[in-house]
Amino acid sequence: MNRNLLIGAALSTVFLCLAALSFFWTPYDIETLDISNKLQGFSLTHWLGTDHFGRDILSMIMMGARTSIAVALLAVGIGVTLGIPLGLTAAARRGSVLDELIMRGNDLIFAFPSLIIAILITAVFGASTINAIIAIGIFNIPVFARLTRAAALPLWERDFILAARVCGKSQARISLEHILPNITNLMIVQGTIQFSLGILAEAALSYIGLGAQPPTASWGRMLADAQTLVIIAPFTALVPGFAIVLMVLGLNLLGDGLRDWLDPKLRVDRT
Amino acid sequence: MIRYTLGRLSSLVISLVVASIVIFLVIEVIPGDPAAFMLGINAREDTLAALRAEMGLDQPLLARYLDWVFGMVQGDFGNSWTYKTPVAELIGDRIWVSLPLSIYALSLSILIAFPAGIYAASRRGRMGDVYVIGLTQFGVALPNFWFAMILVLIFAINLRWFSAGGFLGWDNPFLAVKSLTLPAIALALPQAAILARVMRSSLIDILGEDFIRTARAKGLTRRQALWRHAVRNALIPVLTIIGLQFSFLLAGGIIIEQVFFLPGLGRLIFQSISARDLIVVESVVMLLVFTVIMVNFIVDLAYVAVDPRLRSRG
Numbered sequence: 001m002n003r004n005l006l007i008g009a010a011l012s013t014v015f016l017c018l019a020a021l022s023f024f025w026t027p028y029d030i031e032t033l034d035i036s037n038k039l040q041g042f043s044l045t046h047w048l049g050t051d052h053f054g055r056d057i058l059s060m061i062m063m064g065a066r067t068s069i070a071v072a073l074l075a076v077g078i079g080v081t082l083g084i085p086l087g088l089t090a091a092a093r094r095g096s097v098l099d100e101l102i103m104r105g106n107d108l109i110f111a112f113p114s115l116i117i118a119i120l121i122t123a124v125f126g127a128s129t130i131n132a133i134i135a136i137g138i139f140n141i142p143v144f145a146r147l148t149r150a151a152a153l154p155l156w157e158r159d160f161i162l163a164a165r166v167c168g169k170s171q172a173r174i175s176l177e178h179i180l181p182n183i184t185n186l187m188i189v190q191g192t193i194q195f196s197l198g199i200l201a202e203a204a205l206s207y208i209g210l211g212a213q214p215p216t217a218s219w220g221r222m223l224a225d226a227q228t229l230v231i232i233a234p235f236t237a238l239v240p241g242f243a244i245v246l247m248v249l250g251l252n253l254l255g256d257g258l259r260d261w262l263d264p265k266l267r268v269d270r271t
Numbered sequence: 272m273i274r275y276t277l278g279r280l281s282s283l284v285i286s287l288v289v290a291s292i293v294i295f296l297v298i299e300v301i302p303g304d305p306a307a308f309m310l311g312i313n314a315r316e317d318t319l320a321a322l323r324a325e326m327g328l329d330q331p332l333l334a335r336y337l338d339w340v341f342g343m344v345q346g347d348f349g350n351s352w353t354y355k356t357p358v359a360e361l362i363g364d365r366i367w368v369s370l371p372l373s374i375y376a377l378s379l380s381i382l383i384a385f386p387a388g389i390y391a392a393s394r395r396g397r398m399g400d401v402y403v404i405g406l407t408q409f410g411v412a413l414p415n416f417w418f419a420m421i422l423v424l425i426f427a428i429n430l431r432w433f434s435a436g437g438f439l440g441w442d443n444p445f446l447a448v449k450s451l452t453l454p455a456i457a458l459a460l461p462q463a464a465i466l467a468r469v470m471r472s473s474l475i476d477i478l479g480e481d482f483i484r485t486a487r488a489k490g491l492t493r494r495q496a497l498w499r500h501a502v503r504n505a506l507i508p509v510l511t512i513i514g515l516q517f518s519f520l521l522a523g524g525i526i527i528e529q530v531f532f533l534p535g536l537g538r539l540i541f542q543s544i545s546a547r548d549l550i551v552v553e554s555v556v557m558l559l560v561f562t563v564i565m566v567n568f569i570v571d572l573a574y575v576a577v578d579p580r581l582r583s584r585g
Contacts, residue, residue: 115522124308
């Protein structure tokens with residue numbers, strides 16, 4: 001076990017547990033406003049203080065973790081379920097019109113940064129959590145499609161694939177039974193990285209008001225609310241910011257650690 | 272070289288055409304009646320008719336699309352419904368905030384990332400490398416808009432070195448650059464962290480190549496081999512990332528403009544979304560996508576300048 005993997009797994013687990021716990025229990029109810037207790041600093045009753053409505057910041061962070069993780073996870077899901085099959089198809093039909101179409105389509109999505117996709121979607125359909133998931137998810141499709149194709153292409157040249165073809169297996173079956181298991185590790189690592197990028201993207205979209213809408217708690221919205229309060233109550237901006245940094249840092253370390261751990265070749269190289 | 276350029280050029284044109292069709296469909300076709308969408312449910316019938324005529328909604332779809340595209344090619348982006356001015360004018364005013372900001376941030380990012388990446392690679396595995404890697408891990412995880420708020424807290428509110436936001440125009444270039452400095456740093460540092468990591472790993476790969484050993488064998492010092500042979504060869508993956516980063520900086524700038532109250536394209540696009548001024552949203556998004564596609568095209572050509580091997584490959 002390497003150090004990156006341990007720290008990354010620990011940080012990610014903490015936030016996953018906080019999010020899971022929020023389904024059953026939070027220190028305070030975040031939908032009850034308590035204006036008389038607004039902008040309290042760190043204390044024993046409110047560990048991470050209260051915001052401008054007197055809501056408990058720790059409870060908001062827990063609920064926000066839930067939103068962040070749900071959005072990022074579903075966005076990765078969109079990328080995986082659409083991107084991997086597209087990449088496998090492109091690799092199986094290498095050089096065909098279909099391959100060319102899939103890859104050019106990917107290039108096209110890359111020309112729209114995810115934020116611009118989000119802006120387009122919200123301009124027409126309005127801001128919501130679902131639209132944020134779609135906007136981030138669309139951008140994940142070409143990431144997984146390209147990576148799958150790039151990883152699958154050299155596999156198609158290998159002898160065990162040739163053997164499978166001699167046995168009369170179809171391209172689709174070979175892709176599913178032989179190519180996919182061999183690139184799963186790579187996809188897990190990339191999935192972790194896209195998950196962390198998704199957390200950052202969700203925070204950014206909610207910050208500019210294109211993501212989760214009140215009363216849904218979200219780290220990005222907490223930062224947007226804190227912006228005007230930063231002079232009198234800096235902790236309202238510091239706490240959600242650190243939550244984002246630690247969560248993303250944890251996932252990135254986890255991704256790096258997993259890559260080293262899952263790939264025996266790298267394990268030797270890195271020493 | 273010519274075949275390569277022509278190939279890139281044709282895919283550039285195709286990308287632009289498809290992108291414009293997608294944007295046109297999303298903005299003008301999916302809402303059903305864009306005029307009704309823009310004016311809301313309480314619109315009076317004569318206002319609706321006026322907007323429909325203004326947007327040319329009585330014409331067939333293809334004619335409207337061609338009208339929009341050829342208008343843009345000639346610099347006519349239509350008229351904003353809420354501002355009652357040509358969209359081109361609105362963009363023209365604001366681009367002088369957004370574009371300098373992106374270029375400023377990109378330059379800062381390169382200025383920080385190149386030395387950091389080269390330093391880390393040349394000290395691979397030693398303390399200096401570990402520090403740079405640790406810092407970049409942190410930088411990659413940093414949301415730029417939060418970092419911007421921290422910068423405002425420290426340098427504008429506590430130290431009072433910079434203003435916390437706003438932009439007074441280019442009449443006084445010193446003040447203009449000064450008010451773009453904090454936003455540019457906020458945009459640049461997270462990107463610099465990514466770039467430094469790419470520079471480092473690319474350079475480490477190159478330093479393991481045979482031609483570097485040959486260079487050392489013929490008597491070059493480590494430093495000479497690094498600067499004369501390795502850095503130039505390590506630039507290819509770095510260039511790709513710089514191209515991608517420019518699009519992130521343009522898009523990221525939209526958010527940072529919100530933090531610093533800068534009157535750039537980002538603010539324009541958000542004001543237009545809340546005013547449902549689809550004509551402005553459509554044109555600004557097209558302009559941003561056009562820029563991203565152009566930058567990636569230029570990066571593709573820059574590869575050839577950096578790597579002569581690509582010239583013959585076509």
